[in-house]
Amino acid sequence: MYVAVKGGERAIRKAHALLARTRRGDPQVPEIGIDQIREQLALAVDRVMAEGSLYDPDLAALALKQARGDAIEAIFLLRALRTTLPRFGASVPVDTGAMRVRRRVSATFKDIPGGQILGPTFDYTHRLLDPALATRAASTAPAKTPATKPATTAPKASDVQIAPDTAPSRVTDLLGAEGLMEASPPDTGAEPPDLTREPLSFPADRATRLQNLARGDEGFLLALGYSTQRGYARTHPFVGEIRMGAVKVELFAEEVGFAIPLGEVTLTECQMVNQFHGTDEAPPQFTRGYGLVFGQSERKAMSMALVDRALRWEELGEEKSAPAQDAEFVLSHSDNVQATGFVEHLKLPHYVDFQAELDLVRRLRAEHAERPGGPAQSGDEEELAP
Amino acid sequence: MAREPQPSGRQAMMAVLAQASQTELEGVVERFAPLPAMEHLRPPEIGLCMLRGRIGGEGAPFNLGEATVTRAAVRLNSHVGVSYLLGRAPERARAAALIDALWQDEAARPAVEQALVAIKARIDMRHHEEKAATDATRVEFFTLVRGEDT
Numbered sequence: 017m018y019v020a021v022k023g024g025e026r027a028i029r030k031a032h033a034l035l036a037r038t039r040r041g042d043p044q045v046p047e048i049g050i051d052q053i054r055e056q057l058a059l060a061v062d063r064v065m066a067e068g069s070l071y072d073p074d075l076a077a078l079a080l081k082q083a084r085g086d087a088i089e090a091i092f093l094l095r096a097l098r099t100t101l102p103r104f105g106a107s108v109p110v111d112t113g114a115m116r117v118r119r120r121v122s123a124t125f126k127d128i129p130g131g132q133i134l135g136p137t138f139d140y141t142h143r144l145l146d147p148a149l150a151t152r153a154a155s156t157a158p159a160k161t162p163a164t165k166p167a168t169t170a171p172k173a174s175d176v177q178i179a180p181d182t183a184p185s186r187v188t189d190l191l192g193a194e195g196l197m198e199a200s201p202p203d204t205g206a207e208p209p210d211l212t213r214e215p216l217s218f219p220a221d222r223a224t225r226l227q228n229l230a231r232g233d234e235g236f237l238l239a240l241g242y243s244t245q246r247g248y249a250r251t252h253p254f255v256g257e258i259r260m261g262a263v264k265v266e267l268f269a270e271e272v273g274f275a276i277p278l279g280e281v282t283l284t285e286c287q288m289v290n291q292f293h294g295t296d297e298a299p300p301q302f303t304r305g306y307g308l309v310f311g312q313s314e315r316k317a318m319s320m321a322l323v324d325r326a327l328r329w330e331e332l333g334e335e336k337s338a339p340a341q342d343a344e345f346v347l348s349h350s351d352n353v354q355a356t357g358f359v360e361h362l363k364l365p366h367y368v369d370f371q372a373e374l375d376l377v378r379r380l381r382a383e384h385a386e387r388p389g390g391p392a393q394s395g396d397e398e399e400l401a402p
Numbered sequence: 403m404a405r406e407p408q409p410s411g412r413q414a415m416m417a418v419l420a421q422a423s424q425t426e427l428e429g430v431v432e433r434f435a436p437l438p439a440m441e442h443l444r445p446p447e448i449g450l451c452m453l454r455g456r457i458g459g460e461g462a463p464f465n466l467g468e469a470t471v472t473r474a475a476v477r478l479n480s481h482v483g484v485s486y487l488l489g490r491a492p493e494r495a496r497a498a499a500l501i502d503a504l505w506q507d508e509a510a511r512p513a514v515e516q517a518l519v520a521i522k523a524r525i526d527m528r529h530h531e532e533k534a535a536t537d538a539t540r541v542e543f544f545t546l547v548r549g550e551d552t
Contacts, residue, residue: 071469106452109463134539200461208464223464277417279488308455
């Protein structure tokens with residue numbers, strides 16, 4: 017028998033009020049604006065968008081603020097919000113080949129058409145803390161951002177040289193032209209499966225796996241990718257190309273009968289070039305792993321490409337020997353909202369469950385004590401009770 | 403902006419609207435004040451668009467993740483203006499739908515396109531500046547000649 021107990025409401029209310037005060041921190045320190053988070057903690061915002069699987073920098077910044085900087089909590093907030101919104105449709109697949117690149121590097125060819133463009137990168141920094149950045153926010157209200165100023169001062173169209181479409185060609189296309197690189201699976205016109213509509217099931221095709229990895233936890237994918245490099249399903253990876261920049265998004269709208277341009281999103285793409293020995297029928301060809309992530313996140317895009325390639329073991333006739341190849345293991349544990357939900361639910365009241373366990377252990381111990389030759393018991397069951 | 407047949411001309415115009423700020427869009431609408439009576443066929447509505455990528459960049463599509471989108475539709479005289487924009491921006495969507503309706507009116511179209519020239523120029527300028535800053539980080543490899551051959 018158990019007795020249901022109520023009475024947590026007041027404590028919960030007070031805890032949430034305390035959370036709000038704690039979130040604010042020292043009131044002498046100016047409150048942070050979501051514009052500041054969006055502009056100055058942009059990579060945290062990008063991570064929340066990627067794993068929250070919702071592209072909206074302002075909402076991701078708000079979520080980070082509300083979550084006190086806890087990325088997974090912020091991701092959870094975005095995932096919760098998206099369930100409240102209707103879906104208008106699916107975009108025309110984005111063309112990363114036409115990306116307005118802000119960074120583009122290849123580790124396979126030094127001289128690639130379009131060149132190696134470093135962009136805003138931490139690479140080659142010395143990883144020394146910069147005291148010049150250790151400033152305090154001014155206590156006055158921040159100046160209005162100039163981004164919203166009217167365009168009356170904008171130059172005339174004739175003054176502006178419209179840059180030609182100079183998106184650099186893909187490194188994988190250069191290899192593909194020589195037949196050295198396997199082709200991507202062709203677009204058959206079939207609708208790709210959608211994990212937000214159909215729950216994950218196995219075997220999972222590559223489109224499903226990529227959707228899962230694109231929203232998967234960066235740390236989990238990083239560790240799995242790393243494990244393949246250390247020999248747990250080695251794939252001999254080279255970074256064929258990483259590119260980051262703005263791509264156009266278009267949505268086909270029935271009411272107008274054509275694809276409407278919606279604007280641009282920032283994406284990071286990684287084309288991993290991997291070794292393959294060929295078969296009797298097929299001459300040797302490089303294989304590939306693919307990563308595509310919201311925002312600027314090379315670590316995630318690279319990890320995704322490594323894991324994507326490892327998961328292709330069966331299709332490529334490789335031996336399954338490591339966790340990164342196990343689709344059921346990888347895809348079932350990559351989602352940090354699911355993972356944190358199940359891990360963290362352990363802290364919620366399990367009083368009844370535990371009471372049952374407690375009774376069982378006590379009964380077993382009593383039976384054990386009554387067995388002939390069993391150890392003498394002296395009422396030490398009490399030690400189990402809190 | 404060239405006079406192109408629909409939908410490409412309309413698409414190009416919408417591409418500018420998609421990247422214009424609220425102030426810019428409202429500035430365009432103001433040029434046509436006072437506007438005739440309009441019917442809000444679809445008040446601004448916030449929803450989602452599933453963004454798709456392609457396996458390997460050019461192969462079969464897959465679902466990458468969603469983005470917030472705001473859409474609106476208005477009827478102005480006999481023209482139905484429609485807008486779909488990334489983000490949550492009801493005011494921008496309303497103004498963009500209105501501009502789309504105005505653009506479809508042959509008589510108003512030149513004035514709409516004229517009004518968008520400055521916005522297009524501002525966007526192009528921003529892209530140009532971004533490209534210049536990015537291009538400055540392009541690696542210029544050079545080789546060193548070692549001394550022992552001389």
